[in-house]
Amino acid sequence: MAAFIRWALYAGDDPATLSAVEARQLSLLRKSQWLVSFLVFVFLFMAVRQWIEYRVWGLSVAWSLTLLGLFLAYHKPARGAALHLSMLGASVAILTACLTNGGLGSVASAWLLYIPLIAGVMGGMGAAKHWIFFTLLAFGLLWGFEFLGFNAPNLTLPAFQYWQDRLQQLMQGVAVVLSLMGLIGQVELSESTLLKSIDSLHEEVKARIQAEQKAVTAERKKTAFFTSMSHELRTPLNAINGFTAMLIKQLGQGKGIDARGEDALQRVLANGQDMLALVNNLLDVAKANESELLIHKEYLDLNVQINVLMGDLASLVNADVSFQNVSDKTLMIKTDKGLLRRILVNLFGNALKFTKRGSVQISWVTQGVWLQVKVVDTGLGIADEERDLIFEPYTRGVNQHRATGTGLGLMLSQQWAKMLGGKIEFESCLGEGSTFSLYLPREIIEV
Template sequence: MNATAPKPALESDASQHPTDPSAGPDDLSLRVLREHVSSVYAAYNASVFVHFGLGAALGAAMYVHQPRLWILAWMAAHLSFGLVLFFMPRWHEGVPLVDTTRWARRHSRTVTAVSMATATAPLLFISAGDLPVTSVVTVVIIGSCARAMQLLWPLKPALYGYTLPMMLSLIAALAWQGDALHFFLAVFSLGYLLFTLRVGDQQHKLLTDSLVLRFENEALAAQLGKQIAVAERASAEKTRFLATASHDLRQPLHAIALFGAALENELREHHGGRNAQRLMRAVNALGNSLDTMLDVSRLDAGVVMPVVGPVSLDALFRSLNHMFAAQAEQRQLQLRVRASGLWVRSDPQLLYRMLSNLVDNALKYTARGGVAVRARARGDMVWIEVLDTGIGIAPEQHERVFEEYYQVQNPGRDRAQGLGIGLSIVQRLSRLLQHPVQVKSRLGGGSRFRIQLPAAAPLVADVEPAAAFRSTAASPEAVIHATRARILLIDDEAEIREAMTGLFHAHDLAVDAVADETEAVEVLGRPDVQERPFALLMCDYRLSNGDNGLDVGLRLQRRFGLQAPLMLVTGETSPERLQHVRASGVPVLFKPVNAAALLHALADVVPKAA
């Protein structure tokens, strides 16, 4: 059967028989065979028409050359056979995979029968005394084999079944004539047959190997997809576990911090006051570790939105110097923060956080020498550089130091060197602010971290942009306007309510502490609320029975027409919940909250008239 080059396997076929990663060699062989069968059947109709059309043309030429009735009979039989093949059932995409072998054999038998029917032509038409007829028959037979060979490469039995009968018949008919010319044509035809079969074998192997490789790649891709899905599920489960664990850890730590602050205040003049101070230092260190991890969650959740404007680097550098001078002196290191008079466009608090993490990291990994912070103008850009004389970073670790929890030369996880999250936060803030960070370092030769920022025109006022990051003790002046405020606290943890109540009472703040919305409704329905209304509604975000403090607080404000602002206190680290809180615009404190931070937050939120 004549045909053009094979068509590629149909996409719908692959979709109906997806790759099974657990499939064995037998199933893989069937899938490869199916693609071969699909390829040879893709041009079935055209092949039938071309092959039997050429046969009819050959018979007509022979009849014109030598009118004989048996030639017409041969033509009629040939065309009838073509009609039978045209209307025969054929393979289609809906054929089950297990039936592929049967259809491959059926097609091989069909093309062998076609070849045997055509093989009668050389025996009937070639004669020693009629060279033109010999030439026509030879060209038709060889040309038919050449065209069909391209289609039948995928099925080796079909290739042999179609090629051998016709070509062997032609070779035998030519050799039978006995003269030198016909013998030469016979030898030529034999050489062509051997060459054709060799090329066919090579092409069949090439096609089969490519299909095997394709299906193996699909199987590997499917396995990889499953493994990725498993890893994503494990990551999601780990995230949920860590969020729950973080929340559950923050709850008691929040209570410990508040009880500890009260205990420290009571024992200030007592001989046990030193132990209370040590306790609070340990609690604050643990709280700082949890807050660092929370920063990562907040950045990943997209709840941190930069407020970009002109920033004085001198003011920001003064804040850095104030914050780290004592730490550098304690480690007997030099801290040089150089004024430059430069201004940049950035978010002052987030930029301060980037630089403070870099300086803190430099001090931790520097044993001798010191740390320098400088800024230089470069065209319309400004480079801020943090340099140290520390242990340095090997070139292959330059990228890894920005990974979470990765620390250079800290296999024992020394807590004095932190959690290994600081540079990860720097990288996240770099992407958020679009301030590229570069690192240049060599092992034992110190490090240089460079931040590239756009320059800005200076403003008249030179304010300290990073005051919000400096932790200072609460002063009476900072909260004096809130000392007569009345607060409604909603928290389902009894220990939290007791600790918060004790802290508020210690600062002469009136507080009504309840466990849920029902109790809050009862409190808000009392007559004394009209005489002395609440100045603040403070809610824990995660309450019992699936409620959250944001929804509860908003419902209470609407129901009772409260003018008191709402403040959330939460131990949540889930990115989804953090986004929900941010979208509300309600101020939020993250547990554990120390007493100073809590009182400062009250001073900012509670109305001055309270």
Template sequence: MPRKRTPTVAALLRLGLIGKDDWGTALQQALEISCDLIGVDRANYWSLRDDPSALVCELGYVASTQILERGFALLEGSSPEYFEAIREAQVLAIRDARADPRSRTLGAYLELHGISAMLDVPVFSQGRLAGILCHEHVGGLRRWSSREVELALTMSHILTSLLEQRARNQAEENERRAIFLAQASNAIAQTLDLREARQTAVRRALPRLGEMASLIHYDGTRTECVASAHVQAEQERLITEMCARYCQDMTRPGLAFQALRERQSLLVQVADGDAMRRLQLPEGQIDLLSRLRVRSTMSVLLTVRDAITGVLTLWSDSRNYDREDLQFAEAYAQQVSTVLENINLLARAQEALRARDEFLELAGHELRTPLTSLEFAVDLLRKKLVEPLLPAARNAVDTIARQATRLSRLTELVVLAPLHEGSPPLRVEPLDLAALVREVAREQAASKAFICSELEIRADAPVMLRGDRTALEVVVSNLLGNAMKFGAGRPIEVRVEADPDTATLSVRDHGIGIPPNHLPSIFQRYERYVSPNSFSGLGLGLYIAARLVMAHGGQIRADSRPGEGSTFTVELPV
């Protein structure tokens, strides 16, 4: 006999009171009302899942015992006739479930629950079949009336509405989470101090992900608790004490260290004393967790390129974490680990630059001392030499003096000047730029560097200007060296031209060229657009050349296309 029903009007009034924000509660209320409206003992909502194709009981309600059921899975492979029927039929009204060919393959499930008749209706969401609302009659056979079929369809429409509201709520929640993750990343990235960034990462997790948190850094062998926080300032002392005493040594018991050892996220939904003892935590730590009123906890890993760099542990004193909380915490940890790694890499790069600058400073200082002694010795030698000298001897002494002076100037211009933002110190004199270029090119061509490159020089007419000879030699030498390095052994063309106001030097190669996105930055210090494994250098040559050109009141530019070579042009006032 059908179960005694609640009056239809009362049931419909209850439908109007169903809240749509909480899917689980709304679904339970809808199933309870279905049992009352149609007079069945059992009502279930089954979600249709893919891979493998199956129906999974998302929630079931048993009216006689008020028990909730969940999780039973029905594979399509075991009951193909039933799946075919629910995909084709608008309503599946079965009088004898154990004999009907559409449902008899469900025999084990029917027998388990004493089900004799079924009234199943499809539930659609966003234009596709999302699941099945099942009304299961327990007892004798039952013929379903048209009114009962209409009521079942009404309930399926209500579930469709609830599903669509859930989808909207989920989309809104996903958007809120995305905004939260973006804002947290930006806040962490605001500081370039790694210690401060770690503390910001922990504080930003609260209270969205819990009321307290700690971050343990892992370098592959050792662990260190590097940050902790609590939403309440008066409780922060306890979390700091716990981290200092129990979160430093990964050989100790604890959820974070277990997550590190097992290389996976871990969740303890009910973190009471018994659960903590099962984790083998010391009584002192359990006492601190009790004083912090911890209800639930989870630990998620920080990873960078498949390497574990730490573990973030979150505690809540107001809720019990679930699977969605764990997934959200994992997304936050992944975001945090990327930002922290970038800050760490930047700090290491800055430290490397500082070390390089210190080396250049030291090199400049150490070079100046012997060069000064050399210049003094040459002056003394000139005074002690007895005239007349052989031409070869005088030329040798003059060459030593000239090169010692040049080395001293190069130390000032090339080694020390790049370390400071001021203009390089110039010693201006009248000079012929064309002759200077021919002289530097002659020296370069005589070296092994240009053995594979042919130099074509057009610098015949004198081009007079006022400039620092050594500085302009450095500019020409760096541009020629750059052309040789990246010119792929093809000819290099050098031009020196002048108009009434400007002297122009251009150096063109036919090599690998420069990518367009690198052109704006190639004159910056330590800037390299190729791998140091392929081409040596510190990334200072073009930077030094640009600074020396600008110190003369000139300008330098580069034009290039990948695969077609580069042209560097220097313009100097005459």
């Protein structure tokens, strides 16, 4: 039953798969086809009752055409032809009724006015235009026949004339109601589509405004970042130039390198290393954006790597800070050693940089599907307004004035962690410290 109803109202299509406009149009097409076929059948039945031979033959052809259009609509590519077949059947029926019921003076001639309306309901403005031309042509031919003296006979039996005229008027009323409903529905759908288009345009304008605001904000961050970067580069360059000039002057005076000179060389070396780190970070940003970094996995002991890095960073540890590895035991993993080292250097280095007293503790645990490497410090912590920006590029150098840095380390570390199949998350309380966690897939652990 459900399949029959779907065939009757939607030519076999599932309305759930159609847009509102398509479903409404297809429903109007099918209802109009059923109405036309039913009307032609009713008048064919009356013609048979009276046995008006010419009318029976004409209405039989008309009914056959409407039935063919009704069933042809089941095939999607043929729905345009199905519409015109139904309208052709209706037109043959109307002309047959006019030519056997008194011509233009009969009630049947009024049906010619409904042809474009019904066509418009069934197929929209395009179909209506075709049948407007037919209606004008039909009226012209009937007027021409009467002008030439050909008067169409009224073959309807007197006993049927009254009821036949009333029935035609009733059916015309039904056709008018259906046409109005269809036209009103088309207007409502047009309004609904227009409102949706307006809403869509509003959303698009809103999205573009937001995108422009983000672009402006990003541009400001970039400008501030490069301003900060120029300062970061200028500071070690000034130190290098100053200490080098002092050494040259000292050597030019024939003096050897004393303790003060050795200290100057150490400072030149330290500042040169800082500049190299800055340049490497910038190169890493370019490589990360261009996906140039390749993953090379190898076996390594996580604990050994942590201890080695702690030794390398020992010079950054303040006298009042305890720097220790809590999980001091062997754990073999298979991952990219270079990327892992870069991530841990950034996490360890940041913790030491912002911790003036207290402790920085390194540990690792397995948690569900993850291997978690934790870096817990008792440093400055992170303000609430900086939480959403912590992994953004060009941010730390702009907003963080309490320590040097470009703000690229955490952004790069997050990208590298994702390349290894993991992620970085953090918890922090301003003034109490932070906990940064590197999560790597647990399957990298070699049992």
